[in-house]
Amino acid sequence: MMLHNAVRDAKPGDIIEVKATDPSTQRDIPKFCQFLGHELVQQNTQDEYFFYYIKKSEV
Template sequence: MSKLDLTTNTILLDTKGLYCPEPVMMLHNAVRDVDDKMQIKVVATDPSTQRDIPKFCQFLGHSLKSQSHVADEFIYLIEVNK
């Protein structure tokens, strides 16, 4: 599920409870739907996203602005580069 925060021009992509490969597949779909330089904030609970999301960004040329782990959630802020 995703929603747009108009104040920050950021899409929130909630992938909590989903496991590989679903979080990355949802991120890939979200990237297609946003404009260049928009941001996507991904919230996940799958530990494999710690490996998968940075590699996704590196491979496709998107900027991983931040990555954090709080309690059982992994949080990523990605700037889309088209």
């Protein structure tokens, strides 16, 4: 839900950084991007955190 709000409030082309601890985000975030047409620019793991960088679509 927080990601939906961040994307809604962002301008097209903005990069949104997501920092998560839930391993299910490894499945959910890429599907979210694919379904809504946003670009998953980068994802990585550091210690117990999962980082995602999402570019809001131009549409």
